[in-house]
Amino acid sequence: MVRLRQRSSKRIIMAAVLSLGLIAASCGKKDDGNTTNVTTGGTEATLVPSGDTTGATVAAETTVAADTSPSTTPAPAVTPGGEITVSGEAEVTNPWTPAAMQCDSYCQERARSFFDPIAAIGDDNKVHPYLAESITPNADSTEWTIKVRSGISFTDDTPVNADAVITNIQRSGLGLLLAAQLVDLAKVPTAADPAKNEFKIEKVDDMTLTIFTGKDGDPAQPLPWPGFDFYLTGQLGLIASPAWLTAVDTDPTKATAPIGSGPFIVQSYAPRDSLVVAKNPNYWQKDANGVQLPYLDKITFKVIEDSTTAEGALRSGDIDVFADSNAAVIADFVDDTDFSMAKQEQFGETNYLLIDGAKPGPYQDARVRCALSMAVDRQELIDLTGGGLLKPANSVFSPGQEGYLEDNGFKIDQDIVGAKALIADYQRDNPGPVAITYGHTADRTGDQVADLLKGYWSQIGVDTTVETIPQDQFITNALFGAPNFFIYGWRQHAGFKVDEQNFWWNSKSYAPDGGLSLNFDRIQDPIVDSSLATARSDPDPAARQAAAEAINKEMAKQCYQIPLSYALWAVLSTPKLHGIGETTMPDGTQARDGAGFGGQFWVNALWLDQG
Amino acid sequence: MRYLLQRLLQFAIVFFLVTFGVMVFMRIGMNKPGDPALTMLGGTVRLDQAEAVNARYHLNGNVFGQYWFWLEKMFRGDFGVSVQQNTTVAKYLSGRVLVTIFLGFYAVLWALIIAIPTAVYQAYKRDSRFDRGGNFLSFLFVSLPALVLAPFIIFLFVVKLGWFPRTGEKVMPWDDLGAHFRNFFLPVVVLTLPLAAIFARLLRGDMIQTLQSDFITLASAKGVPPGRVLWTHALRNSLFSLLTSVGVQLGGIVGGALVVEQYFNMKGMGSLLLTSILSKDLFVVQSVTAIVVAVVCVANLVIDLLYAVIDPRIRHARALT
C-alpha cells in the first residue's frame, strides 16, 4: 500500500488520505505486484430524504460476490460474546487522528471499529447516512447539508453534534492530500487568523451543518458536485472526539489511544504489532431484533505482513479472519471448504506500472510505453505471480467502475513483433539503445514481477535496470518525482466513479519533478482534463459516463499506464465466525464490505458460534 | 581493581563513541531545510510542521547539542519518542523487549545445557566414536544458519506434523505456561542448535588442553575421583573461551533473532530495529542501539569479573596486557 510518508505528531497533520488510501505495496506486502491503492468513494447523491435520481446510474452489475459462510443463509440465532483475532498485512497508519492517518484498507477497517463515519456505502452502491441522519444537497448540488443523529456520545461522554463534525472536517481538510481532493470546496479566512483559510461550513443548528462548494476554493463560484457525498464515506467522514483531538495537540503520544463513538473502545495499541479493542457497552446501534451491537466482546487486530504466514496462522487457529489480496494465497482457499471466503471482485484496484511521464527520455514517448506494454505476457504473469486467478487488465478502470470498457482499444495481448516495431520506430528518431529503470518495493511478489518484466523487455531489446525502493520512499518518490522514479510497480484506483480519480489525473495536480504532484503519471492531457471536469459537474449521468469512457480510451491510446491485472481481494475466515458482509446500516441497508478500499470489512456484526 | 577500572573506562568510551556514531550516521543526508524532522516525517509534511518537531526535540542544534539532549534524557530513563508512531520509545519497546529476552535467554540456556555435558564428555573420551560424532554434528550445525535451519524445522514440525503453531504468539509464562513454551519452542530450537555447536566446539578444545595440564594429572594422582576432576577442576579451568563467546553471542541474539522473528512472525526487537532504521525513526534507532550496546558491554564486564572469580591468575595476567 502506498504509504504516504508523512506523519504527524501533533499538528503535523498530514496528508492523510481521504478514504483514498494510498496504500503502498510495501509494508512487507507480498502481493501482486505492488501497489497503491487509492480510493475515494464516490457515488451519486442518493441520500435518504431527497431522492436524487442521478444515483440510479451507478455501475450496472454491482454485486460483489459475497459468499460468506454457508451457515449464515438460514440466519441462525446470533450469539453475542466472544473474542476474535484479526490480522492485516501492514501497518501504514501512525497516529489515529482522522486528519493524519495514512489509511489503507486495514487501517480503515480498524478505524471503523472505534470511529463512526458520517456516511457509508451500501450494497446498492449508494451513499447512506450513518452517523448523520441525513445528507442533503441543494438543487444544483453546490451546498450539502448534514444533519447529525442526536443522542449519541463519544466514549469520553462528550456529545456528537454539529460542532464535533465541523471540527473534524476542518482538521481533516488540513492534510495535504485531503486538501488536494477537496479543491472544489469553498474556502474562507478563519475567524482567528485571516491569513489562514478553512472550509466554508455553516452551522445551521446544534445538529445541522452545511458545506459549500466553490470552484478551486472560490466561494463566489459554487461548483455543482453531485458526487461530493462520496467523500464523506471515507477518511474525511470519520468523526473523532474533539476533546481527544485537542488533547493530542498538546500530547502527541495520546494519538495512540483514539476516542470515537464507534462500536468498540481501544484498549491498547502497539505500533506495527497489535491493536486491541473491547466492546462499547453503550453503543448507539442495535440489530433488527433489538440486540445490542456489537456482538463481539473483544477484537485483537494483529499485523502479519506476510500473506502466506497469515494463511498458516488461520489454518492453525492463531487468527480467525484476514483479508488478503495475494492471489496465490486466495487460490489455496478456493476449494477449501474448511474455511469461508468472501471475494471482492469489483470496483477494486488495478495492478499496473506507473510511469513518470515527465522524465526525459523514452518515458515521454507513447511508442515506448506502448511497446513495453505489448511485450508483457499478462496471462503468464498472472499464472506465475497471481495463482492464475486474476483477470488481465486493459486499463486502470476495473470492472464495475464508471468508464470501464471491455474494449477500449488497448492491446492487451503479448505482441513482441509489434512492440519491436514501435521501438524501432522510436529509435529512428532517437538513435541509440533504449534503457529503462524499473523500481519496486522489496517484497516477494514484487521481486518476482520485476524479474519477469526484465525478461519480457529484454525480448524487445530494452535493457532494464531493476531497483528495489525502500517502501518508505516508494510513494514519496512518486509524489515528488524523485530522480530514481521512472517506472514503479503500483496498485491504485479503486472506486465507483471516475470523479474519485479526478485529482490523480488532473493537470491541476501536476507538478514538474521535484514538486509535489498527486498526478503521479504526470499526465497533462486536455482530453483527460475536460472529461474530468464534465465527470465532476455535469448534471446528466449519461454525460458523466461518456466522459469517463473518453478518459479510459485516451489513456489506453497514450499508454499513460501499463495495466497488468485487476486486484482481487478475499476475506478469509474460520467457519465459526459469522456476519462478514452482513453489517446493516442505521437506515436498514446492508453496508458494502470493501467499498472504497479492497479488503476492508465491517466488524460490527461479526459473531461467533458459542460453545 | 585497577584492571576493572580500566575495563570500565574502555566500555564507557566505546559506549559513547558507538552511540554518537550511530546518531551521526543516521543523520547523514538529512541536510535539507527542515531536516531531520522533514526526512523522518516524510514527504508531504509541511516545512513549518517539520520545524515544530525539530524544535520540540532539539533536532536543529549542532550534533553535540543533539547528542547531549538525547543522552541526558536517556540517563534519566527517558528513551525519547517515536515521532512517527506517536508513542514513547519505552512504550514501543515494552511489548517487544520481552520476546527478545525470552528468545535469547532460552537459546543461551539450552545451548549451554546441551553443549557443556557434550563437550566435557567429548574431551574426556577424546577421539572416541562419541567424540567424532559430536564433532561432526557440531560442524554441521555451525554451518547451518537460522536462515537454512528454520524452513526445515517449520516444514517438519508445523506443516507436516502440526505440533506447533505457525506464528509464535507472545504468550508470557505467567499467563499460560504451556502456551508460552509451545509458542517459543521452535524459534528457540532454531536459535539454540547453531549456538550449542559453537559452544561445544570451544569448550571441547579448551577442555582437551586443560586435561593435559599438570594440575589435572596431579589431582588424578592424588586420587580425586575422575568425575570430580572432570566436572570441577577441569571444567572450571576451561570456561574462558566459552564465557567470552557467550558474551559476544548475547549481542548477536538481537540480530540473530531477527531472522527467526521473520519466520515465526514474532514481533521483537529485531524487527523493530529493522523497521525503524528503514523509516529513519531516529530516536528509536538511537535508543535501541544504546540499550543493545549497554547490554553487550555490561555482559562482557560481568564475564570479565567471572574470569577473575574462576581463576585469580587471570586478574594478573590480564592486567599486564
Place this chain on the structure above:
Amino acid sequence: MTATLTPTPTPTGTVVYAKARRKVPQLGWMFGAAWLTVLGICAFAANYLPFIRSYDAKIQVNGRAKKYGLGPGWTAWFGTDNSSHDVFARCIYGARQTLIIGIGATIIGLTVGGLLGVLAGYYRGWADRVVSIVVDCLLALPPLLLALLLIQRSDQIKESITAIAWLTRSEEIMITLGILSIAPFARIVRAQTLALRERDFVLAARSVGAKPRRVIWREIMPNLVPAMVTVAVTGLGILIAAEGTLAFLGLGVERPQTWGKMIDASRDDLGKAWWAAIFPCLFLFLTVLSFNFIGDRLARKFDIREAAV
C-alpha cells in the same frame, strides 16, 4: 566474533587414536575442496557451460510457463521455481554473486583489519589502544544490526558523498560485510603479531637496526600469512551465510539473486514445491560447511586455533 590464538595442544594419547582422529577431518576437507572447486568452475564459467541454462530461460510445461511446473528431473535437475526458471541454473548464478561478494568482503576485511592488527601488535602502546577501541566499537554492535544500519543508509550516504556514488548494490554489500569482518581479523592478527615480535628472528632483525617498516614487511608479514589464510577461509563461510541472511531480509542484490533471496521467495511453498527452497538451502549449507572444513584443516596444519568466530 572473537578469535584467540593458542598453540594447539600437543597430541597425547596413543598412536592409534591419533590416526583415527586424522581420518574424519581429512574426508571433510577433501569434500570441501571438491565442492568448492566444482561450484567455482560452474559459477564462473556458467555462460560457456552447455548444461547450465541462461538466467532468464523459462522452462515451459505444455507450452506454458507454470509456477513450480517441474520437479527435479532430467529436464531441470533441481526443478523449476515460481517463475518457471531452472532452479539449478539460478543456484549457480547465485553462487557466482555470493562468491564474489564473499571474497571481496574478505579482501577488504583482511586488508584493513590486518593492517590495524599489525600496527597494534607491533607498535603497541597508543596504536594498540586506538585499534582496540575501534575493534571494540565494531564488536559492540551486533553484526546484523551493523549491517542493517550500513546498507539501509547506503543510499543517503551515496547522495551525500558523491565520490562513492558509483557503488553498485553488490559492492555496497561487499563493503558492508568487509567492515563487519575488520574487527575479528584485526584481533587475530594483533595477537599473532604480539607473539611474533618477541620471536628470536624478529628480535634479531630489530637489534641490528632494521627499520620498523622493514621488520613488518620482511619478518612479520610472511609469518602472518598462514593465520590470515586460515581465518579468511573460515570467515568466508560466515560471510556467505551473512550475505544469505541479508538477501533473505530483502537487502540482497537484485540480479542475479543469491541463495538467501531464493530461499525467501519459496520458503512458504515447501509443501507444494520443496525443491525450490531446499536446493538453495543445500547450496548455502554445503558451501559454508566446505569453508568450515577447509578452515579447520588449515588451522590444524598451521597450529592455529580460532575460538568463537
